[in-house]
Amino acid sequence: MNSIWREIIAVIWKDVISDWRQKNSLLTTFLFSFSVTVALGLTTTKDTVSPTLTAGLLWIAFLFTSITSATRSFLSEEETGTGDLLRVLSSPVSVFVGKCLYHFVLLLLTLCIVTGLFVLFSGVSVKEFGLFFAVLISSSLALSSGIVFCSALASKSSGRFALAGVISIPTLIWILAPGITSLRISFGAPTSGGLESVLAILGMGIAYLALGILLFPHFWKQ
Amino acid sequence: MIIKIFLLLAGTGVTIAYFLTPPAKGFARPDLAKILFFHVPPAMLCSVFFLWGAVMGARYLIRRNIAFDHRSLAAIEIGFILCMLATLTGMIFAKAQWGAFWEWDPRQTSILIQLMIYASYFALRHGFDDRERMRKVSASFAIFAFASVPFLIWALPRIPAIANMSKHAGANQAVIGGGLDSTYRLTFYLSLIVIFLAFSYAYQLRARQSDESYQKELEHERDFDAGTSTGARVVEPVSLHTND
Numbered sequence: 434m435n436s437i438w439r440e441i442i443a444v445i446w447k448d449v450i451s452d453w454r455q456k457n458s459l460l461t462t463f464l465f466s467f468s469v470t471v472a473l474g475l476t477t478t479k480d481t482v483s484p485t486l487t488a489g490l491l492w493i494a495f496l497f498t499s500i501t502s503a504t505r506s507f508l509s510e511e512e513t514g515t516g517d518l519l520r521v522l523s524s525p526v527s528v529f530v531g532k533c534l535y536h537f538v539l540l541l542l543t544l545c546i547v548t549g550l551f552v553l554f555s556g557v558s559v560k561e562f563g564l565f566f567a568v569l570i571s572s573s574l575a576l577s578s579g580i581v582f583c584s585a586l587a588s589k590s591s592g593r594f595a596l597a598g599v600i601s602i603p604t605l606i607w608i609l610a611p612g613i614t615s616l617r618i619s620f621g622a623p624t625s626g627g628l629e630s631v632l633a634i635l636g637m638g639i640a641y642l643a644l645g646i647l648l649f650p651h652f653w654k655q
Numbered sequence: 656m657i658i659k660i661f662l663l664l665a666g667t668g669v670t671i672a673y674f675l676t677p678p679a680k681g682f683a684r685p686d687l688a689k690i691l692f693f694h695v696p697p698a699m700l701c702s703v704f705f706l707w708g709a710v711m712g713a714r715y716l717i718r719r720n721i722a723f724d725h726r727s728l729a730a731i732e733i734g735f736i737l738c739m740l741a742t743l744t745g746m747i748f749a750k751a752q753w754g755a756f757w758e759w760d761p762r763q764t765s766i767l768i769q770l771m772i773y774a775s776y777f778a779l780r781h782g783f784d785d786r787e788r789m790r791k792v793s794a795s796f797a798i799f800a801f802a803s804v805p806f807l808i809w810a811l812p813r814i815p816a817i818a819n820m821s822k823h824a825g826a827n828q829a830v831i832g833g834g835l836d837s838t839y840r841l842t843f844y845l846s847l848i849v850i851f852l853a854f855s856y857a858y859q860l861r862a863r864q865s866d867e868s869y870q871k872e873l874e875h876e877r878d879f880d881a882g883t884s885t886g887a888r889v890v891e892p893v894s895l896h897t898n899d
Contacts, residue, residue, distance in 0.1 A: 586779060586795065586796055587779070589785070589792075590779070590782035590792075591782060591783070593782075596778065596782045599775055599778050599779075600778065602775075603768065604775070604799070604800065606768055606771065607765075607768050607806065607807060607811060610764065610817055614817060624816050625816065626816030630816065633810055633811070633814055637802075637803070641799075644799050648795040648798060649795075651794070651795055652788065652792050
């Protein structure tokens, strides 16, 4: 296999093993997403909620869950001192792509769980499953690549956790507009434009990934 | 000096033209719609300066010449000021035409998000003690942040479900679609050129100021190392020879 893919898989596997061993980061992510979903579910309390409001509330949960989970991608490496090991052992591109892929999968799982719980608590149902999963996949890509890049930028700063959040939120808040549009259509809202919104999110996700691969090596090495 | 006089005269000319043009047709408040002359040019030009900031950031990453970092910062600062002006004048226009300062119109929302993204650039820039790392990270973020600008300006307001919420359709047709009559078109382009020249001059002054303060810092450090600095000595040189 190509050596770069071997390095990418090694980075992914390292994150899987370290998160599985320590479990606190995975637990934090899932508990936070569960708490946010319960809080949002309480606001609706089984009253009939429009697809637009449902999509909006769900997207708030998506955004804050993804920021909580993905910002620790590089911040935890600097906290535990394993960042220098990654610099020595792997190329910058494989580190960045590995981190993005790992957090893409983790975020996709988390968003599926959040949506499942929200559907359970609010009583809303998904009408268009194809569009719904397309939204989740494209959003996970855009959110993971954007937040992982912002986390890498802030990893060596003072106040890194706060700074990573401060730069991630504005960089990704645009996703709410097409995300809510496509999600509410999947919940049955009688509007068009779902596919265009998904394509917009997917396009930006690919752009963030490509830019991250180009720019990351410039500031990753000491 | 000549440039300053020219800009003052040009600015005065645009202001006089603003008062001389008749109220705009087709708007809810025709007399207040003329704020377009001071709203649309900053909205267009802020993206130009953000692009220049990204280009200078890329040049810094390739050449590692600090002058490019200063130019990137200056361009983004000027772009941020223009973005703020566009947001504020847009709010005045919204209140006059649509009855509320904020309507969550797609273009209003886009410019607000742009403002937030570049505000976070400044937060990022001040978060590092190591200046070289700060420059590399800032340059990378300047390029990364600009990726969202074409999306926010062109793509997002055109997504069908979002475009339906837009209140800008008529104004877009008037300004970009050739709906302005000749007097308005002349005043609009004059305003665009004058604002561009004024802020380009401000950009050059800012970049030069950064270069000069960096040079002063370097000279101070050189003087301190050579022992010719007039600053208070913290560490006194010690002779290694003892007089036995």
